[in-house]
Amino acid sequence: MNRRRFLATLGFTSALAGCLGNDPPVADDANAGGADSAAGGTETPRAGPFDLPIPEDELRRGAPKDAIPAITAPVYSDDWSGFDEVSVELDDSFEVVGVELDGIVRAYPLAILNWHEIVNDTFDGRPVVVTYCPLCGSAVVADRLVQGEPTYFGVSGFLWMSDLVMYDDRTNSLWSQVLATAIRGELTGDTLSLLPATISTWGEWKASHPDTDVLVPPPVSGTIRGRQTRRYEVNPYTSYQQSSSIGIGFNDDVDERMHPKTSVIGVTAGGVARAYPFDPVSNAGVVNDRVADLPVVVSATTDGTLVAYVRRVDGTVLEFERDGDVLVGGGSRWDIVTGRALDGPHEGTALTRANDRSPMFWFAWADFNPGTEIYGA
CATH class of the missing domain: 2.102.10 (Rieske Iron-sulfur Protein)
Structure with a gap:
């Protein structure tokens, strides 16, 4: 191997610059506290090939906590028309994360997820979290239960292996988005139950799911920071997605068998x-x-x-x-x-x-x- 390295349930350019450029040291933070000992038992927990908890110095601070405001009060409709607060037209070419669960079908446009990354949702009483990491191009959907109780997840502002690191509001443990596993904090080693999801275009998704609803962008949907809005007509990651650059930090050993953004x-x-x-x-x-x-x-x-x-x-x-x-x-x-x-x-x-x-x-x-x-x- 060649390696070098209208249904309601339940802000951001400066922060993006932090995700893709500056690399400040990790400050002391409630999210990272108490993570040096594994939760429960004496055996070191693992997530795939990784020993847990991951060392604090492997975290990179891309933005302040909640500077990327997770959506906590999502609103849905059959399209984005009819909302005075929404100036963007929902185009068939827009990519969406599609979820079909318990007879409910929803689409989460990347135009929104690029700016908010996490949607805390509910499907017929079932708490679900929909996540997307623009740096890794990864969508992960899971039941949002911590120790058997519903929680909401927020954006910690940390990155690990260039991936979104979430926190839960019950324990402030840190969670790897791709692994769907707590990597530091009280719940280290706990995992979320994954749910099926598809990345498709809005046109293809609604053609295959004519009864689908679609997430309406803030300020119609509410966030952890209240009413927020972003330039949803702009993809702030376009140049990143087209380049060979990789996130920030801890990607020195990159597998070169394919272009990194394949x-x-x-x-x-x-x-x-x-x-x-x-x-x-x-x-x-x-x-x-x-x-x-x-x-x-x-x-x-x-x-x-x-x-x-x-x-x-x-x-x-x-x-x-x-x-x-x-x-x-x-x-x-x-x-x-x-x-x-x-x-x-x-x-x-x-x-x-x-x-x-x-x-x-x-x-x-x-x-x-x-x-x-x-x-x-």
Whole structure:
């Protein structure tokens, strides 16, 4: 390996400069306090290949606590029209994090998440947190329960391995977004239960989910700092996403097998981690593969939605082909975005997702999954 290194539930350019440029030392902070001893028991907790708690000097302060204001009072509608406070038109090309849970379907535009990173939500009484790290290009959705009780999560302002570090309001423990694990504080080693999510375009998501609602940007939605607003028509990370630069700090050992900002979807099973880059998957149309003993099918839409599903249905492993905008397997046609059979003997059946986390930048997948394989390499 070549490595160098209208439904209601329940501010920011200067801070961005801190995320991408300045690298001040970590100050004493309530978020980082009390994290030097593992919570519960004498055995050192681990998250994947990482010993916990992670050393304090591996944290980088990208912004003050809550300077990126997490959304705590989300509001939804079928689009953004009709809101005087919203001057941005919701375009079909906007990328969204799509979540379908307990019969409720919602979309969270990256135009909002680039500026707020965390949405504390509720699905029919079920507390859920939707997160996005612009530096890693990673979306992670999970139940927002800490010690069995609902909590809200905020943006600590710290980064670890260039990834968003969250805090919970019950214990102020620090949580890695990609790992969905507490890495410092009272809850060190605790993990969140992950929920399936898709990164798609608004156009593709609503076509596959005509009953979806979409998050309305602040100030309609409320944040941890009250009424806030940002320039939601501007992506402050455009130049970063197009460059080979990587976050801030602790990326000296970068896996150079691909450009660091290559979009990959990762699957882990049986001690094997494999990354599927967008271009090879798109060129193939459909990939039937196995990760250890897990049979998977990986595909991508013309708009760039990258998905991975388990291709075992009712105990039978299916072989898929591509037919235009759908997959064909087991006598049924399957929607790529939802993984749901549209007709035939499996009509209505939904494939199980093979990936725990959304597609993300290659450097982030490789950092959190050292020794990962690459499909097609």
